């Protein structure tokens with residue numbers, strides 16, 4: 001049986017970052033991934049992930065975001081790759097809705113710079129967008145998007161360069177904790193480690209079945225659309241946008257270098273019972289809300305998609321991440337339930353997981369992401 005200091009189960013968005021932070025600390029570390037790295041079968045694919053700081057989901061994320069921005073920048077230096085495209089983000093919605101009010105709250109609590117724009121000012125600045133007049137608009141300059149697959153690749157490559165081992169197309173079937181060590185059974189062999197970090201994305205509930213975590217996996221469709229006007233291109237100053245409408249919250253990422261505009265709906269999504277068999281085809285029902293949103297908000301962009309990708313959200317009941325030690329077992333650490341907004345945090349969560357594996361604690365402000373809030377509610 002091969003023995004390691006630490007084994008990371010699942011080398012996707014979060015696991016690749018964790019693998020890197022463990023390796024750079026000098027641990028003998030192995031990453032086990034059931035697909036390839038990166039893969040288009042989990043939750044970290046589709047070209048881009050939005051990154052922003054005036055965080056409407058909760059102001060407590062802002063200190064972590066500041067560290068995440070620094071982490072991505074450091075990874076750009078280590079990898080020699082450009083991973084971040086600054087564009088700014090336009091957020092629009094009802095004044096008392098989740099998005100705009102949440103941005104304003106996070107910005108005021110953390111002294112972040114955001115601009116309040118009238119809809120006319122916003123449309124003057126970003127002529128590709130038509131914003132309903134009854135919505136409030138804020139613009140945050142220090143935002144943009146990450147090249148998601150390149151980020152995963154960069155973390156994994158940096159981990160390998162720092163001495164990590166990585167085995168792909170190897171699935172962990174089960175784990176068992178035996179005193180101070182953890183034993184893993186995969187479809188190719190057996191391993192032992194002092195610490196195991198479980199970062200399994202949509203498969204988390206399977207590997208953490210004893211905890212009975214209230215996670216729900218949702219099928220999410222991203223589509224790409226030709227931008228006939230060119231107004232929604234990065235080169236022409238288009239921002240990332242997030243708009244809260246009565247029928248749902250929609251987001252979009254501008255095209256870069258002639259690429260098409262990517263859009264998706266943040267709300268809704270069909271429950272996935274088995275992440276291995278999620279339907280990756282395009283259904284007519286996927287397109288209805290996207291078509292009508294594009295006709296309303298982005299009239300210069302084709303309402304018909306040129307391509308699509310299907311991804312999965314793994315939602316916790318309160319929409320906040322779960323990053324903690326396994327209850328009653330100091331050898332196992334877990335990160336799950338990233339609820340459709342976790343990728344941007346990968347460097348800082350990777351570091352927090354490495355701290356938890358190393359020392360059982362971290363100085364990073366992740367207390368609000370602890371498991372106890374969910375287990376207490378389940379009792």
Ligand SMILES: Cc1cc2nc3c(=O)[nH]c(=O)nc-3n(C[C@H](O)[C@H](O)[C@H](O)COP(=O)(O)OP(=O)(O)OC[C@H]3O[C@@H](n4cnc5c(N)ncnc54)[C@H](O)[C@@H]3O)c2cc1C
Nearest residue numbers: 010012013014034042043044050172201311338342343344
């Ligand atoms: C459509 C869409 C849009 C999104 N937009 C944004 C955004 O704009 N900004 C943002 O910050 N976040 C966004 N997110 C959320 C973000 O992408 C996810 O929260 C994040 O990528 C989750 O990373 P993860 O490591 O938990 O999961 P994954 O990246 O899926 O990694 C888990 C890995 O574990 C592997 N694995 C699982 N079980 C096993 C096993 N038994 N053995 C071996 N390997 C295993 C899987 O194969 C997988 O590769 C979006 C998500 C989706 C789906």
